[in-house]
Amino acid sequence: MAARLNYRSIAMSHFRQEFIRFAIEREVLCFGEFKTKAGRLSPYFFNAGLFNDGESLKQLTQFYAQAILFSNIPFDMLYGPAYKGIPLVAGTAIALAEMERNVPYCFNRKETKDHGEGGATVGAKLQGRVLIIDDVITAGTSVRESIALIRAAGATPCGVVIALDRMEIGQQTGRDSDGLSAAQEVQQNYGIPVAAIASLDDLLFYLRGNAAMMQNLQAVQAYRDRYGIGKD
Template sequence: MTMPGSHAQSFVRFALEQGVLRFGEFKTKSGRLSPYFFNAGLFNDGASVGRLGHFYAQALVDAGLSFDMLFGPAYKGIPLATATAVSLAVEPALSGRLVPFAFNRKEAKDHGEGGVLVGAPLQGRVVIIDDVITAGTSVRESVSLIRAAGAQPAAVLIALDRMERAGAEGALSAHSAVQDVEQTYGIPVISIASLTDIMALLAGDAALADYRDAVAAYRARYGI
């Protein structure tokens, strides 16, 4: 599920202005040549991360899910969960309810508090927050940590759903990475925006007209 159209479009425009969303030709991890690039790690100053946290918080509230806390998988998920928790603290719909958050380390710490988890104890219904879902590895590890702590994964909240199939040419997966996560773990994936919103931006902006055909062709080839 994605945010209402106006919120999603505002986010896509914001990502474009910040250089987080770019158009051109970019090689992905899988070796594909993508006509667009999205990297939430480029939201890298206080103002942009603060606004990003608002978009995440709004998407979560609009989804209407019951949840108790947030979890940010290392590394990108850590500032994302933090910023979202800050924004939720002033979210009118939560009536002042403070939302705890936690995150993990890549390597276990053998001194101090030890372990791989940092922050609030994992308990109740936990929302996993990340930037995108590609192979689903981060989600799998997060779900394992949450369940091992006796808590329940409630949803995954991401910035962008690329709506893209995985696999080699001629052997593409039946579903997108997001759909695979939803089916594998039985939890919803909430996205602030999706490829559909990027295409709507291209359709409505004459300055970006040169990229419309390339993105449409990419979606026809790999999209769901």
């Protein structure tokens, strides 16, 4: 049993490092000085919208599918919040089908349609346990709206899967230490798990082992030390 758990841990670590490498190579994860929504100056920036061609979207959603399977979150269908969640949820459904897990999916409209098929969503009917697919969690607005829409349809939100967990103190705590991250706030407020393909700690691990990226390590570590959640 211990050997199987160790193998699983190694496999998870490997695919997280592969994701970080992939995101940097695509310049989706880049380094410099960037102002976040919280007004903090971050030494790195992640923009999932730059996975903007067929090959990169295919690879990205394969990472999502792996993260979902590693998470062991029980679910019946996928949901993607507009707009970034639309290609993510469709691509992830395809990737899961290629892994022999065929599940329905849907996404929302920004404005409810009152003609044709009508309704607030497109795709499969919201029912059962619904897993939300998004890029990141910042203020949690997208997740909050998604949960409300899913519950209004009579379905059950069962979890959230994101690309990168920044592991920063969230906005509800209002302080820069001893608080919860945005992902942890979602878990606490709604009682559902949040899984990520990779985290800020995975990024730091990657930087430590990559000589060409060492110049970014000090700034990212300092940011982690100042704004990051505790290392349990």
